[in-house]
Amino acid sequence: MKLKFILPLVLFFVLVAFLGKGLFLDPREVPSPLIGKPAPAFEAPVLGDPSKTFSPADMKGKVWLLNTWASWCVACREEHPLLIEMLAHDIPLYGLGYKDVEKDALDLLDKMGNPYIITANDADGTIGIDYGVYGVPETYIIDKAGIIRYKQIGPITPESLRDKILPLLKALNA
Amino acid sequence: MIMMRNIVIGLVLFISAFSFTATSFAQDRVSESPAVEARLKKLSIELRCLVCQNSTLADSDAPLAQDLRNEIRKLIETGNSDEEVVAYLVARYGDFVTFRPPVNTSTALLWFGPFLMLIIGLITLVVVLKKRAKLLGAEETLP
Numbered sequence: 116m117k118l119k120f121i122l123p124l125v126l127f128f129v130l131v132a133f134l135g136k137g138l139f140l141d142p143r144e145v146p147s148p149l150i151g152k153p154a155p156a157f158e159a160p161v162l163g164d165p166s167k168t169f170s171p172a173d174m175k176g177k178v179w180l181l182n183t184w185a186s187w188c189v190a191c192r193e194e195h196p197l198l199i200e201m202l203a204h205d206i207p208l209y210g211l212g213y214k215d216v217e218k219d220a221l222d223l224l225d226k227m228g229n230p231y232i233i234t235a236n237d238a239d240g241t242i243g244i245d246y247g248v249y250g251v252p253e254t255y256i257i258d259k260a261g262i263i264r265y266k267q268i269g270p271i272t273p274e275s276l277r278d279k280i281l282p283l284l285k286a287l288n289a
Numbered sequence: 290m291i292m293m294r295n296i297v298i299g300l301v302l303f304i305s306a307f308s309f310t311a312t313s314f315a316q317d318r319v320s321e322s323p324a325v326e327a328r329l330k331k332l333s334i335e336l337r338c339l340v341c342q343n344s345t346l347a348d349s350d351a352p353l354a355q356d357l358r359n360e361i362r363k364l365i366e367t368g369n370s371d372e373e374v375v376a377y378l379v380a381r382y383g384d385f386v387t388f389r390p391p392v393n394t395s396t397a398l399l400w401f402g403p404f405l406m407l408i409i410g411l412i413t414l415v416v417v418l419k420k421r422a423k424l425l426g427a428e429e430t431l432p
Binding site for chain 2: 143145148214239240241
């Protein structure tokens with residue numbers, strides 16, 4: 116008899132829990148199917164030095180970050196000071212210049228500082244498509260075996276750096 | 290005078306609205322083969338634009354949608370089947386790009402949840418009705 120009253124209450128709280136969780140989800144965030152898969156191969160000219168090329172294959176055996184950015188992207192500028200700060204943590208940060216004019220990209224790095232060891236230039240955005248980029252900035256953490264372990268959609272925040280990126284880098288480098 | 294001007298403005302807006310409704314292929318590198326374009330159109334109304342997420346790849350003006358349409362054109366021209374084109378996009382952007390969710394373990398609840406609810410509802414109904422019938426029967430035998 117008691118069950119008759121308790122059951123609806125339990126169902127109600129289950130519903131509240133689901134709806135409550137839904138409030139804190141970002142519906143624009145599309146989970147990447149590439150996590151746990153090898154980083155797509157590419158070979159792209161180096162920004163500012165097009166005679167050289169950069170390829171993820173060069174990074175085998177290292178844990179590294181690939182940050183997609185563009186000079187026309189407002190959120191990237193927001194993120195930029197934090198990237199500069201990350202230099203102090205000795206994080207191997209590589210850039211992917213997404214659909215950018217080379218001169219504009221270089222101007223931005225001149226003005227705001229260059230946090231990248233190398234930026235590969237993806238002028239027509241085809242590398243971006245292979246990586247499932249749908250809104251710069253997006254950042255990938257790639258492990259020693261070349262597997263994508265994490266994707267940050269949107270700018271890196273001090274919280275995501277502290278709670279997700281730094282602990283993961285530590286674990287992957289261990 | 291003002292009314293005249295308003296009518297003209299209204300007309301211009303009306304006409305320009307119609308010129309954009311069909312699809313957003315205006316700035317695309319359109320293929321020479323009408324068959325390729327027809328297949329692209331058929332495919333792209335089934336696929337989601339990742340930038341403006343509730344519109345299809347066919348009617349989005351976002352630069353990424355243009356790029357993706359051009360990639361699909363290339364894939365069709367190089368002899369890929371419709372399934373292969375969809376698989377190409379799903380591999381990069383996940384099941385979310387398709388407007389019809391596929392049946393797999395993560396979408397099982399979505400597909401079969403309603404039937405589950407229906408069965409639970411039917412069982413509850415039968416139980417309640419049986420109980421009520423019993424109660425009524427008991428009442429009738431009362432003196």
